[in-house]
Amino acid sequence: MTDTYEVVVVGGGAAGLSAALVLGRARRRTLVVDAGEPRNAPAAHMQGFLSRDGMPPAEFLAVGREEITRYGVELVRDRAVGATRDGGFAVELAGGRTVRARQLVVATGLKDELPPVPGVAERFGRDVLHCPYCHGWEVRDQAFGVLATTPMSVHQALMVTQWSKDVTLFLHRVEETELTDDDLRRLAAAGVRVVPGAVAGLRIEDDRLTGVHLEDGSVHAREALFVAPRPVPQNALFRALGAELAETPFGAYPVIDELGRTTVPGLWAAGNASGFAEQVVNAASRGYRAGAAINGELLFADLDATVRV
Numbered sequence: 001m002t003d004t005y006e007v008v009v010v011g012g013g014a015a016g017l018s019a020a021l022v023l024g025r026a027r028r029r030t031l032v033v034d035a036g037e038p039r040n041a042p043a044a045h046m047q048g049f050l051s052r053d054g055m056p057p058a059e060f061l062a063v064g065r066e067e068i069t070r071y072g073v074e075l076v077r078d079r080a081v082g083a084t085r086d087g088g089f090a091v092e093l094a095g096g097r098t099v100r101a102r103q104l105v106v107a108t109g110l111k112d113e114l115p116p117v118p119g120v121a122e123r124f125g126r127d128v129l130h131c132p133y134c135h136g137w138e139v140r141d142q143a144f145g146v147l148a149t150t151p152m153s154v155h156q157a158l159m160v161t162q163w164s165k166d167v168t169l170f171l172h173r174v175e176e177t178e179l180t181d182d183d184l185r186r187l188a189a190a191g192v193r194v195v196p197g198a199v200a201g202l203r204i205e206d207d208r209l210t211g212v213h214l215e216d217g218s219v220h221a222r223e224a225l226f227v228a229p230r231p232v233p234q235n236a237l238f239r240a241l242g243a244e245l246a247e248t249p250f251g252a253y254p255v256i257d258e259l260g261r262t263t264v265p266g267l268w269a270a271g272n273a274s275g276f277a278e279q280v281v282n283a284a285s286r287g288y289r290a291g292a293a294i295n296g297e298l299l300f301a302d303l304d305a306t307v308r309v
């Protein structure tokens with residue numbers, strides 16, 4: 001094993017593995033460093049990836065890892081804890097190794113910070129859900145609750161009415177006065193019940209969500225609860241390397257072009273590390289684009305260097 005690569009990819013989810021597959025097939029000496037904590041690990045199934053719909057996330061990644069190793073890509077289970085620029089990039093791993101690369105892909109994803117309501121973390125990805133595109137079909141026509149954490153939760157409550165007409169919005173930490181007239185009109189038009197008062201916890205019976213407890217002691221029978229986790233992008237490496245970040249309501253993400261190139265030459269972003277809305281298929285696509293663009297950049301940089309001598 002060498003410590004010097006043409007490309008190091010930090011993060012071995014859909015985005016990082018996809019970049020690595022392209023790079024391996026392009027005969028680039030590539031290392032993937034992966035801490036092994038993909039965002040969708042709490043879910044038993046991954047939906048909406050054409051030809052892989054319903055596949056367990058762990059199986060999807062295991063297939064991806066097997067595919068990249070066919071092309072000589074190395075994969076280590078470790079965590080990148082720092083990075084510096086030294087002509088190329090030097091990436092420090094928690095295990096003590098420092099790896100070097102001409103180009104660096106950061107595909108470290110994001111973490112979901114869940115609302116601190118008892119039971120929410122334990123049920124996340126099962127019957128506490130965040131994304132109707134990921135899980136809506138599986139719970140269609142059930143009794144839905146939506147836990148409001150900001151006035152933007154109104155949007156989520158309206159969206160999920162596409163999957164069930166039985167939707168209750170629990171205002172929880174949001175005051176009724178924070179809702180606009182448009183919010184109230186749309187909620188009424190969609191038939192969403194609005195329940196004020198803080199949520200105290202979940203009623204779980206036979207390992208299933210059956211209700212939502214309010215602090216006033218009332219219990220509302222519900223079978224699925226939608227929540228809006230706070231996305232926390234894993235952007236420490238971008239910060240360490242001086243990439244420009246753009247603040248959004250969903251965290252700070254690197255400024256990138258359509259190929260994933262950041263403002264630091266040779267540094268690329270893909271997947272949820274580059275934007276909170278990337279689903280698995282988008283993350284894989286972003287990784288692919290970055291991988292192909294990197295191969296081209298390396299090729300032309302080497303040709304130009306040859307022409308100059």
Ligand SMILES: Cc1cc2nc3c(=O)[nH]c(=O)nc-3n(C[C@H](O)[C@H](O)[C@H](O)COP(=O)(O)OP(=O)(O)OC[C@H]3O[C@@H](n4cnc5c(N)ncnc54)[C@H](O)[C@@H]3O)c2cc1C
Nearest residue numbers: 011013014015035036037039040047080109271272279280
């Ligand atoms: C409960 C849940 C269910 C979901 N279901 C679906 C679904 O059905 N369909 C769908 O399309 N999307 C779904 N998603 C969204 C999906 O998880 C993301 O789109 C996808 O994981 C993004 O891929 P990624 O490669 O960018 O990041 P990830 O899959 O999160 O991979 C990032 C990888 O980088 C590693 N990493 C992070 N920091 C470091 C570091 N410093 N050093 C080394 N490694 C590091 C992590 O451990 C992880 O392995 C779901 C999300 C959640 C939370």
